[in-house]
Structures are given as structure tokens and as C-alpha cells.
Amino acid sequence: MNRIVRPVSGTLLRRLALASIIANVGVVVTGGAVRLTASGLGCPTWPRCTDDSYVTSSELGVHGVIEFGNRMLGFAVGLIALATVLAVLTHRPRRPGLLALSVAVFLGVPAQGVIGGITVLTHLNPWVVGLHFLASMAVIAAAYALWRRIGDPDGPTVAVVPAPLRALARITTGVAIAVLVIGTWVTGSGPHAGDHGAARNGLDPESISQVHADGVFLLIGLSVALIFAFRAVGARRATRAAIVLVAVELGQGVIGFVQYFTHVPAFLVGTHMLGSCLVLLATLSVLWSTRERHPVAPAPETAPADDAAPVPVTA
Template sequence: MSSPTRPGRWLLIAAWLSFVAEVVIIGTGGAVRLTGSGLGCSEWPLCTPESLVPTEELGIHGFIEFGNRTLTGVVGVLALAVLVLTFLHVRSRRGLRLTIWFAAGGIVAGVAAAVIAGAFAAPAFVVFSSVVLVAVIAAAIVTVRTVSERRDLVVLAWIVVAGVVAQALVGGITVLTGLNPFIVGFHYVSSVVLVAVTAAYLVRAYDGPGPRERAVPVWFAVLTHLTTAALAVTLAFGVLTTANGPHSGDANVIRTGFDASVLAHVHSVPGYVLGGLLVLLVGAGAVLRLPTLRWSIALLAVVVAQIVVGVYQAREGLPPIAVGIHMVLAALAAAAMTVVVLRLKRPVAPVAGVDEGDRVEASASSN
């Protein structure tokens, strides 16, 4: 069977919308935290014990929190749309049928487990979400094996779907634990990972099918991965710093116990290292005319903007709008870094008289 061509327009539109939604929900999640609306809705998935939607008594905080929850549904629908369209693109109707069966079974099992949990005064929604997440993971494992072409797209689409379900689960736990700073931080990091995965899906979709070969020198690839590590460390300390800052999501939330001023200085060190490494990547990419150059420049621009915003917010006492911009820029940096890493390789150009198996073997030997 011939390999599917590049995904069609509707799949690419859905993939782009999924990426944008993942970035936007980081912004709305930041708004929840920065306006002190983290507990605007006291329950999960209901907003109050008696109402799914916020009431007037909750004020603006309830509507801000509920708006972020509503966007979670939009993110989930878009993730499912990408998954379904991906199965149709790779012509795996069996995989799509199995997905529907797993979805139905997971929902039924989740409802049953939630009813039992409720009888024992356990958090029903957490139990429901956990069962559905297990069903999603099982469906991913089973259906990926039914796909012979563009398995990379199917895997990436499943990761986003599973991530959205996991985020709903973590969101519920966040509310139930009264905005535990570590769980809130994990919630944010998970969102950044999903932004990176949706960006990876777009890159692989536009690249098309077939084997790939290294497009840069080995030392440049190593330098790029070191830059990725520096970005990860910077993000980790940034999350820890925010967890100890003034914007915890609610005035009554207990901090993690670290000194925020010290963490801010620690956070800046890997940030400056990251900037220096990116200057090297851009310089080397320009001299050698590497395929990573354009996205390395984009990433450097985002990181420079991050540094400027970071310095500004530190000097101005962490104004909420600056912190929110800092959070969104971090997600965009992760997306750009993902593209740079994926551009370390390029699709193998077809060679007349060489079959697919020979090309795969040649690509493997070159790496």
C-alpha cells in the first residue's frame, strides 16, 4: 500500500487550531492564577455544590475560573478532531472503530466507578477521569499497532488526547487540594508539553511520510540538545519561582517554603545560559546554512523577549500582565525549540531505482 501523502487541508486546520488552543489555554490559566480566581469555583466538575456554572455570588472570579474550564472542553474537542482526521488520513478505519469502542467502554466504566466512589464519599470526578485516562492509554496502545503508515502522526495525536484527559484530572485534583503549588506547577508544565507536542505534529505533518536523515553536523546536534536541556531547566526554576511569588491563585494558598527572591536569581542563570547557547546556534546555522536557522532565530527572539519581560517584572514587583506574558512566551519557546530539534533531520529524498527498504537502511546507517 502506498504511503499517504501530506495531510489534507481540514486536518492541517484542525492541527493548527489545536496548537493555538493549547497556547491560549495557558494564557487563560494564567489569568485564573494572576487574578486570584483559582478557587473561583469551589467544586469540580461542578462550579458549586448546586450549580455547574458560576453564580452571581461568586463574582468575577467564578466566571474567570469557569471560562478556563470551558476552554478545556474546546481543547479536548480539537484534540479528538485531530485524532479522528488522522485515522482517516492514514486510512485506518479499524483503528477508528477500536477508538470508538474504547471511548464508549471507558465512559461507561468511568461512570460506574464514579458511582461507586460517590457511595464511599470519594472524589467521583477524579475516579471517573482516572478510568477514562486508562481507557485512552489502552486505546492508544492497541490502535497504533493497526497503523502501517504515518504512525508518527497517530502517536502524536494520541499523546495530545491523553494529555487533555490527564489535564482534566490534574485540574480536578488542583481544586480539591486547594491549589497545592506543586500540583499547579505540574499543571502548567503539562500544558507546555502539550504545546510542544502539537507543534511537533504540525512539523511532521508538513514534512510528509518516509525515512529521515541527519541534516546537521553531529556537534551541532549535541549543542542543540544541550540548549533544549537549558530551556527545560529554565522552565523548571521559573515554575518553582512563580509558585513562591505573590500570584498563587488565591490569597490563602500556602507557598512551597522557598525564598522567591533567591529563586528568581537562580532562575535567571540558566536563562542567560540558554540565550548564549542560542546565539551559538544561530551563528553556526548562518555560517553553515543549516535548516535550523530560521527557527533558531525565532527561538532566540522569543527568549530575548522573555529576558526583557523577566527583568521588567522583577524590577516592577511582578505586575500580573507581565507574569502572564512571561508564561505564554515560555510555551512559545518550547514550541520553537521543538521545531528546531525536529529540523535536525530532513526527509530522505527519493532515489530512482532504490526501494523503500533500502532508503530506510541507508538513513539508519547515516545516523
């Protein structure tokens, strides 16, 4: 007996994609909590939590609970990503590119698990910890692209701003990515190593923080320029996206300066990590707003061919 699989609606599909974004941002925040509570080696090995068990034990205390809880959240994120892939497969009509994006998000989850395992096995090497964070950013970017693509109609992509402004938006995105990368160097030089015995990357915290701040100033300047440029060409949606980006950047900048001058308290560092995710999402929103898809117009009805016309019958 064949079972009929009901197609998944576009609304449900987009909700799943949004849930994937939120879940991956949650992994970044909880991963930060692992490091900020010195629980990075709460489970001292991988893929097991201990040499004898896949789960934490009372001997590992609260650090084991925190680290193991973050690992379990990774499984929940994987389930959401898998559900999204299955929903894309059953969605009708088939949408170009959705399957590739959903699979990329799904495969990013085990990839993150492997990088997290290497982080533990290398005793929280700061460069690997930074890679772990950046891999999460890549998965969030893929999940965002999937969410936006689901909401777009099928049809050709049309630019809504001139080519120089699209180039400026791409440059701004590149600078935002550079700021995120340098931010991991700042973290790797700072006091929150994830474990009291973990090594630091050897960079001077004050010097690399200045480099990071310079990148932030450049990013804010480019973003403000986008606001005026988009307004000049009447691109309202792009202007709104750029305004949101500047607001997020300013908030993130304030948190960064406060945490630096208050000797990097753990709570503000965690908030700064959440802000990094929001900066990435706001930057992608600007980049996405420079183009839009137009639905394909239905084919015009054609008149019946001459040979299809009724033939008069004579007596």
C-alpha cells in the same frame, strides 16, 4: 447502506494540528488569568463547580465566571483534539506516527483536567499548580510534533548538521526545559497564588529568581552559539530557527526583568506565561530543523522478464 467516508486532506489535517497548538497555548494564557485574578478557587470544588452544581452561580461572582470559563475552554480544546484524531484516522495514505501523536494530544486534555482538579482540591498547592503548567507544555510539545510531522514527507530522516551540533541542539532543549521548570518555582514563591489564602512554596523569591535568571543566560548563550555553528556548516533553515529562538528568548528575558523590578504586575506575568509557550515552540523548531525527511523515490520501472516476451509464431 454503507456510507463512504471521504479522506481528510493533508492541508485540513495540518490546520487542525495548528489549531490544537493555538488552543493549548490559549489554555495556558487563560489559566494564568485565573491565577492572576485570584480566581483559582472561583469554583471551590471539582469536578463540580460547587457541591450542588456543575456550573457557576451568581454567588461566586466574577471569580466563578473566570474559573468556570477556563474549564469550558478545556472542553473546546478537547473537541479540537478529538477532531484531529478522527481526521488522522480518515487521512489517506496512513502516515506512520500520526495516530500516536494525535492520541497523545487528545489524552493530554483530560489529564490536564484531572491535574486541574487536584489543584483545586489541594487549595492551589503551588507544586501542583506548577505541574499543571508543565503538563500544558508537554501537550503543546506533542501538538507541535504532530503539526511538523504532518508537513514532512514520508521517507527516511536525514541529518542536515553534524552530530556534535545535533547534540548541542539537544542540550539547548534540555536547558530550555529546565528554565521552564525553575520558572514554576519562581511563580510558586511569588505573590500571585491564585487565591488570597493559598500557600506559597517557601522558596526565597529573590534567590530562586536569580537561579532562574542564570538559567536564562545559559540558554541564550547556547542559542547564540547555535546560530554561529549552523552558519558555519551552511545549514540555513537551522540558522533561521536559531535566530528566531534568540529573538524570542531576548523578548522573554526583557519581560522577566521588567516584571521583577516592577514588583511582578499581573499583566506582565501573563505576558511572560505566553512567552514561555513561544520559547518552547521556538526551541522545538530548532531541534526539528537539525534533521529533515526526504520523500521516498519511486521504484524504477523494470524491463519485462524474458519469459514474458512475445513468442514468435512460425508457419
